[in-house]
Amino acid sequence: MIDGHSASGAAMITVCPQGPLLLRGDFEIVDAEGQSIDARQGPVAL
């Protein structure tokens, strides 16, 4: 998939060469205790 987007809205990770992982779609980021981290809206770079 060239544009890194999922047609279903499910989470999609784009691996950027020598760069971060771009996370798009429906996802939740949690800390080590499983608590949800308030991530910004829109794509996130990991």
Next chain:
Amino acid sequence: MLYELHHRGFAEVDDRWEWDPGLISLRARIEEDFEQALRDVAGPLPSVEPMSSEVAQALFELAADDAGPSVSKFIQRQVDAAQAREFLILKSIYQLKEADPHTWAIPKLEGRAKAAMVEIQADEYGNGHLPRMHSELFRQTMRGLGLRDDFGAYIDSIPAVTLAAVNMISLFGMHRRLRGAITGHLALYEMTSSIPQAAYARGFRRLGYESPVTDYFDEHVEADAVHEQIAGRDLDGGLAEDEPDLVPDIILGAQAAAAVDALAGAKYSDAWEAGRSALHAGAGAVV
């Protein structure tokens, strides 16, 4: 002022002046000299293969080589309260309408490049949520330091090089023939943003400011780490593959952005290091 007629206009100026043939003709004559000056300051353009990976790499290397004086280090380590207010005033001439002049490019693009531009710009506009719109976050930061947050309030205090940096975006964004340059400009801006924004946040926290004043900077640390990838690979890379002839203009936009920002940064740093105001002389005390 001529470009501003195409954006927010002026309270006491008839909006019909926007398309007055005389003003358009005047603007064209000024733009001819301005564009040549930008090409001169941008310098020679390296040859880059019209492939997404090659264009992205060239832009990332250009951003990494950005050797301008580090305003961000000054803000982080030395800025005082009055200089912090000046810094916001200087930024306000763009940040209070952040993203708008780049948005001119969207209808001029197609396919992968257009989708990438829309994704970046939607994020800049808070994905439709007013409190998250970057210009609104900046407005919040200005209010936190007791500054006016209405666009243009400090126009008389803005030095020419700062106005040139903003006018450059309008020039590139409003002319279809320069659509490569506006995408290269945006990529360079995104690629040189995350680390400085983190430094700005640390500087303002050192002065005792916290959220919501620092939200603008914190948001950009995260957002621009995303945007720089989308801009380099999909916006500029996609455009280069769709329209290979535009590659030199993509590089021109990035190099011009870097060069003009370096000139502006040098002006600010030199003034602050010497204990002087970085604002336009003669505007009177505004901070």
